[in-house]
Amino acid sequence: MEENVVLMLTEIYKKHPKHYVAVDCSIFGYEEGELKLLLYPRGFEPARGKWSLMGGFVQEGESLEEAARRVLLQTTGMHNIFLEQAAAFSKPGRDAGARVISMTFVALIRIDMHDKELVRESGAQWWPITKLPKLIFDHEEMIGNALSLLQQKASINLIGKELLPELFTLIQLKNLYEAIFQRTFDTGNFRKKVLSLDILERSSKKNTSESKKGAFYYKFKEAETGLRSERIVKFP
């Protein structure tokens, strides 16, 4: 009897096809004043060796997020990466190898924290967002979408915690924002805006390597888990 019910249960599902489901991660980092993206050469046919986003297939017992975290751990060696769903790409012909539905994620990591060995082994490289190589399939569209989302997010939440080192100067933060939005911001106005949010804390240390006068290091306050969301910069 119990078996019978189970049979009926699965019956309706069985009428429908199953699909390969993958995740692809746009991994953003910030280094040398540039916003960068971690890309790797695809390891299998078709399009082996071509540049692509980090990705992987979703397994039986895992959610999309878990699959994305697994991929990130494998390629960067990091846990606890900031991760957010972006969009699904599902056109039947999008992957030349098979019908694959792919969910994209935006990941933000601190370049100074990741496992450089692991990355080197896989042949992955950091590419400045302004000079990306040609990518497989629809990965360029994925990146465009991911960048829009990052801009969207950065315009209403102060980001930086995820991309900058523990301590950073306001100028570095401004440079990050300039890299994300590909435009300049007024120094004074940017400072005022950011400090008015009251989520940064000035440390006593100064960065003397980038200027003669030296700039105070700041860090994100502990408790503030980004709960407040206010417009940081006008966007678009």
Added chain:
Amino acid sequence: MEENVVLMLTEIYKKHPKHYVAVDCSIFGYEEGELKLLLYPRGFEPARGKWSLMGGFVQEGESLEEAARRVLLQTTGMHNIFLEQAAAFSKPGRDAGARVISMTFVALIRIDMHDKELVRESGAQWWPITKLPKLIFDHEEMIGNALSLLQQKASINLIGKELLPELFTLIQLKNLYEAIFQRTFDTGNFRKKVLSLDILERSSKKNTSESKKGAFYYKFKEAETGLRSERIVKFP
């Protein structure tokens, strides 16, 4: 030889499991001053008869968007519905019947345009967003997410074209926004803001049914395909 290559191609994919993929649509409409959602009683086990979002399984040759449009056509009789991806729900245990990965969509429709017969046949009903019934699985979370997205969108793009009749008064538009954000807006300020966008056109007709004085009907200008995006209301 050719066969051999194809074999190799598919080999790597074959190592991975396939999944049921579904779409679930949060169908919003606006009627009698209330924002409403179209729900229907689930037609099969498990949870047969319980309220749920309109959904369906993704078939072989169709994208997620196409699947969503198919579902919408089947249930409302309408083509060309405004549709936007929301989020993916993929926790392994989320569907009691089988492991199903579901992509949610936000659909906006004009209640006056849909096929009421078709809706009645399926047993579907329009529920005010403020008084929803209990829903299956994680559909309540899906709706919460969809509503946030709708608010997000409405805060930077003037919506209304998708939800209101061809001709509408500014008061009706304000009521729509009040229904979406569950708060009131100042009449004068709302008018000024909306008209300053210069995307509405005043018709010569007046609506005399809702007031003694009568209110001018407006409509969206033709060419303006919503390309401009400006903050309409502060959100949050």
Added chain:
DNA sequence: CCAAAAGTGTTGCTTGTACACCCATGT
């Protein structure tokens, strides 16, 4: 006439933007 909704105007406050200017210091 007057209640009620439509529509306009005024005012003060907050925010954004441009830009001038002072500060500290290594060379």
Added chain:
DNA sequence: ACATGGGTGTACAAGCAACACTTTTGG
């Protein structure tokens, strides 16, 4: 001493929010 980036101050414009006021018309 001065060039260089760090940091502050000011002044005007734009945007926002609150609310008073005028208009129209059916009952």
